[in-house]
Amino acid sequence: MRTIIMNCEVCQLKELEVEHFEIREVLRCILHTIVFHRALGLVRPKDVDLELFEITYVQCGDVEVEKKIDEKIDHFISWVEKHPNKKSQICLSFYEVKSKQPSWFTNKTERLYWEQWYLNLNVTQHPKSHLGKSHHSKVVIDPGDSGASEERSSRRAAVEASLREVLFQIIKFVNEKKDHVPPISEGVIYFPYEITIPSSSDSAFGMDMIKRMLQTGHPTMLS
Amino acid sequence: MASSHSSSHTEAAKMEQVITEFFYKGVLIILESRSPYVSSRNYSGEQTVSSPSSSSSSSSSVRPRDKWFNLALRECPSALESLDLCRQSNFETVVVDVILEQKPLDWEPVTFSPKRDLVRNLSSKDKNSFCWNFDQEESGSETKSEKIIERWLVQHESRKGRDCSSGSRRSSSNNLSTLYKKSILLLRSLYVTVRLLPAYKIFRDLNSSGQIRAIKLVPRVSSFVEPFTRKEEAEMQRFWFTPVDTSCGRLSLSVLYRSSISDISSESSTPMSPQFIPDYVGSPLADPLRRFPSLPVSHGSPSSLPFSRRHSWSYDHYKASPPLVSFSPSPTHSESRASVSNPSSRCLPPMSLSPHPPETLLAHRKNTNYDEYCPSPNFSASPSPSPSPPIHIPGSHLSKALLRSESAPVNIPAPRLATSPALSCKQNLPPSPPLKVTKAGTSKDNIGPVQTGATIEKLFSFGKEDYRKYSGVKLSSNSSPRISFSRSSSRSLQDDFDDSEFPCPFDVEDDDMTDPGSRPESYDRRGHLSDPHETGLFMNRKSQDAAVGALVRMLKKAPLRQDVSSSINFSEASRPEMWSNSVQEQNQILEAVTVEHATSSSIASSRLVASKTTSDALEELRGYRELKNLLLSEGGRSYTSANYASEAEHSSRGS
Known part of the structure; x- marks a missing residue:
């Protein structure tokens, strides 16, 4: 599979500082919002209220999309757990599949990337992050420590504001850049996309494997 | 030449239709997210429940109008009326003002006054404006305060001195598909934006809580822009959507909104008589799973294309097998x-x-x-x-x-x-x-x-x-x-x-x-x-x-x-x-x-x-x-x- 990155619009989204327990909601919100803007087939939008923030985002209502995004988020979260206190980037790329003249040693299709969104997350290790494990409680109140809860709620408001900002960034980008979006094909709900998370691009495992293969020459590669 | 002329004519007609539908869809998206109790939040999950007759066929789940801009929305009768208004305005300007009404806590619910009173109050300055009010139940309380918290402007700005039908005939078909794609994108971002603005929080609260609030959201569609005072304007922020070019102008969309209204809404939240609570029953918030009642999660064959999925909004698919x-x-x-x-x-x-x-x-x-x-x-x-x-x-x-x-x-x-x-x-x-x-x-x-x-x-x-x-x-x-x-x-x-x-x-x-x-x-x-x-x-x-x-x-x-x-x-x-x-x-x-x-x-x-x-x-x-x-x-x-x-x-x- 050849990949071509030409005339590819890139959007670097503002970095979000989130806690571990917020990763899932924040990523869902951002990824679905982007995909909804790239789901130009007939959709019946689905509103989703975030549990942690006063934000409603929109899904395109496709179960496959939801599944794929959730899976990627799972992978990302497990990557984050292995690599704490690290800034991380998730890339959502839209491409077109172009069939090519078949020839030796080449695949018949190639991907033409026309848009890439970079989500930048800074997962902080909050001292009380274990409290936040209770995912589904909107308000985590520590009655004994009003100062801490105040700080917590103000921090949450800050995260919410910056998430909102990122969402508006997406909307603005979608509004300003329309010419590069490929024509809509009949019956296709959303443009093909892929989500790249750190573990799949430059994880220790993957890089090690490539290095090892380069060094030793994997026997199966010769056959 | 004759053929190209006629084809350009049909192109122009199509273009006009796209513009018309854009007005309608845009207004519908705004109204739907600002008119409590009739919004898609309530609707989507109730679709099959509330209308068993229509749920029997797949065609009813995707109405003809849903296909416009590939965005399936709930049918909103009031928005249909607004379409008439759009027509009256000759598809130049449609204004949607979202008014936040605050009632005194001792308001009397049974004092009805003709809707025109309100309309007159709001737009007394101009007799010619055909303002039009969505409010169904009007309390005639004199003491209520009204505040326009959002003003949406859907416009088609015509280019002057240029013949629309003959303009850019060369690539008119290309123009048309581009226009359509771009208006889809524009409406997608409008759909997301209306949910991110502060007014949506009020709408959401009004919809989801079992409380009678002292506040009300009243969307009002008109074709006339009643200018804000300078002070009012200073309190508001503007968001411009990037206009979409048409063959004879451009479609533009913008919103003026008050960024600090959340305090108003939260202050005035008061638990009141439970008489309206039944209205809230069936809110998808109470039962989020019902929002998408018929997603073919397990039934759909793996090979089924996304396109076929929409048919599964009704159960027809299963009946057919x-x-x-x-x-x-x-x-x-x-x-x-x-x-x-x-x-x-x-x-x-x-x-x-x-x-x-x-x-x-x-x-x-x-x-x-x-x-x-x-x-x-x-x-x-x-x-x-x-x-x-x-x-x-x-x-x-x-x-x-x-x-x-x-x-x-x-x-x-x-x-x-x-x-x-x-x-x-x-x-x-x-x-x-x-x-x-x-x-x-x-x-x-x-x-x-x-x-x-x-x-x-x-x-x-x-x-x-x-x-x-x-x-x-x-x-x-x-x-x-x-x-x-x-x-x-x-x-x-x-x-x-x-x-x-x-x-x-x-x-x-x-x-x-x-x-x-x-x-x-x-x-x-x-x-x-x-x-x-x-x-x-x-x-x-x-x-x-x-x-x-x-x-x-x-x-x-x-x-x-x-x-x-x-x-x-x-x-x-x-x-x-x-x-x-x-x-x-x-x-x-x-x-x-x-x-x-x-x-x-x-x-x-x-x-x-x-x-x-x-x-x-x-x-x-x-x-x-x-x-x-x-x-x-x-x-x-x-x-x-x-x-x-x-x-x-x-x-x-x-x-």
């Missing part, structure tokens, strides 16, 4: 499997299993040939626990087919059935198992078996109610003593339905073909639509079949074997006691299908046109009875099926 299991005419393993093997129904649960009430079946089969399966032989598979051989009325060719088997079951020929339209078409068919009926129905093949089934159904006047009854009977028959005769190869029905993987119908056919020798009579017999009841019995009891087969052969050679009335009388008069038990029992239960048994002469003869006189038949019958008595006496009381068969063979030869 008939759950045929319960209509399987034969209790044998292979046939049961065959009947569920319609690819589209593969994922459906076996419908005849008890966990699925028959009502479900009926509901699912509205648009398919349900009735045609009704006479499926299952029911007769055994109301009676007696091991007696059932009676069979085949078509004549089928009887021949039976003769190939040394153990053919008893055939009481019913040629008149064969000459009836129902069975005559069977003549063209191979002696295929009854499952063919099912298959034919599944493939929407309306010739042959299906018609046969249909006609038989008419003959038997078999109601759905009856079927329900019999399907139950059939299942219970598995525990009847006769099952002890089963070959090892025939599994119980329950086993069959436990199979998650059902082969396609043709697999089953192959299966049958590869194994014809081991159960020839079952193969043959399943070709008879009209002998449903004994399929289960016969294929499992070869020795008895042999006896019956001998009888059939004997009768086949009889001169009047094709006469129904004679056969009826014959069976009435001379059937062995052993049979009558089961037959009568069956008659009791299966009154409607007694034609098949040929034992209920009254029904059969009344339904079928007799070709010979009764006396003729009686004459013949007497002869048969004598023969029969001879047979029985020779066979003795303790005859086994085997020697019964040989005796029958012998005596038939003798005759």
Whole structure:
């Protein structure tokens, strides 16, 4: 599979500082919002209220999309757990599949990337992050420590504001850049996309494997 | 030139339509997210619940207007009216003001005032503006305060001094698709934006809480921009969506919004009388799972394209795939499997299993040939626990087919059935198992078996109610003593339905073909639509079949074997006691299908046109009875099926 990155619009989204327990909601919100803007087939939008923030985002209502995004988020979260206190980037790329003249040693299709969104997350290790494990409680109140809860709620408001900002960034980008979006094909709900998370691009495992293969020459590669 | 001119004309018309629809959709998106209680938040989950009639067809789930800009929204009547307003404004400007009304806490709910009062109050400066109010229930309180918290502006800014229709004709088609794509993008971002603005929080709170708030959101559509004061304007922020160029102008969308309204809404939240609480029942917030009630999570075949998914918003998709299991005419393993093997129904649960009430079946089969399966032989598979051989009325060719088997079951020929339209078409068919009926129905093949089934159904006047009854009977028959005769190869029905993987119908056919020798009579017999009841019995009891087969052969050679009335009388008069038990029992239960048994002469003869006189038949019958008595006496009381068969063979030869 050849990949071509030409005339590819890139959007670097503002970095979000989130806690571990917020990763899932924040990523869902951002990824679905982007995909909804790239789901130009007939959709019946689905509103989703975030549990942690006063934000409603929109899904395109496709179960496959939801599944794929959730899976990627799972992978990302497990990557984050292995690599704490690290800034991380998730890339959502839209491409077109172009069939090519078949020839030796080449695949018949190639991907033409026309848009890439970079989500930048800074997962902080909050001292009380274990409290936040209770995912589904909107308000985590520590009655004994009003100062801490105040700080917590103000921090949450800050995260919410910056998430909102990122969402508006997406909307603005979608509004300003329309010419590069490929024509809509009949019956296709959303443009093909892929989500790249750190573990799949430059994880220790993957890089090690490539290095090892380069060094030793994997026997199966010769056959 | 003329053609290009006209094509440019149609392009212009299309362009105009896109613009019109853009206005409508844009206004609808705004209204839908600002008019509490009628929004999509309430709506999407209630769709099928609130409108059962419309949910029955997939077309209703995707309305024509939904296809515009590929954005399916709820139909909003008030927005339709706003479309008229758009028209009046000549698609130049539509203003949607979102007004936050704050009522004093001691407001009196019953003081209604004409809507015009409000309109006049709000837009008294300009008499010409056709303001238009959405509020349904207006409290005439003078003390309420109103604040415009959002002003949406949908505009088509025409380029002056340029002929729209002829402008940029060169690439007009390209323009049109580009315009459409860009307006889709614009409306997508509008859809997201209306949910991110502060006013949406108020809307959400109003919608989701069970409280009567002292505030109200009132969207107001007009074609006139009532200017804000400088102070007001200073309090507001503006968001411009990037305009989309059209051939003669550009579509623009912008919003002025108050960024600090959340404090207003939260302050004035007051629990009040519960009288309006029912309005909130059914809010998707209470039951988020119902928002998307029919996502084909597990049912959709993996290959189904996204496009087909939208059809699954209604349950039509499932209806279209008939759950045929319960209509399987034969209790044998292979046939049961065959009947569920319609690819589209593969994922459906076996419908005849008890966990699925028959009502479900009926509901699912509205648009398919349900009735045609009704006479499926299952029911007769055994109301009676007696091991007696059932009676069979085949078509004549089928009887021949039976003769190939040394153990053919008893055939009481019913040629008149064969000459009836129902069975005559069977003549063209191979002696295929009854499952063919099912298959034919599944493939929407309306010739042959299906018609046969249909006609038989008419003959038997078999109601759905009856079927329900019999399907139950059939299942219970598995525990009847006769099952002890089963070959090892025939599994119980329950086993069959436990199979998650059902082969396609043709697999089953192959299966049958590869194994014809081991159960020839079952193969043959399943070709008879009209002998449903004994399929289960016969294929499992070869020795008895042999006896019956001998009888059939004997009768086949009889001169009047094709006469129904004679056969009826014959069976009435001379059937062995052993049979009558089961037959009568069956008659009791299966009154409607007694034609098949040929034992209920009254029904059969009344339904079928007799070709010979009764006396003729009686004459013949007497002869048969004598023969029969001879047979029985020779066979003795303790005859086994085997020697019964040989005796029958012998005596038939003798005759």
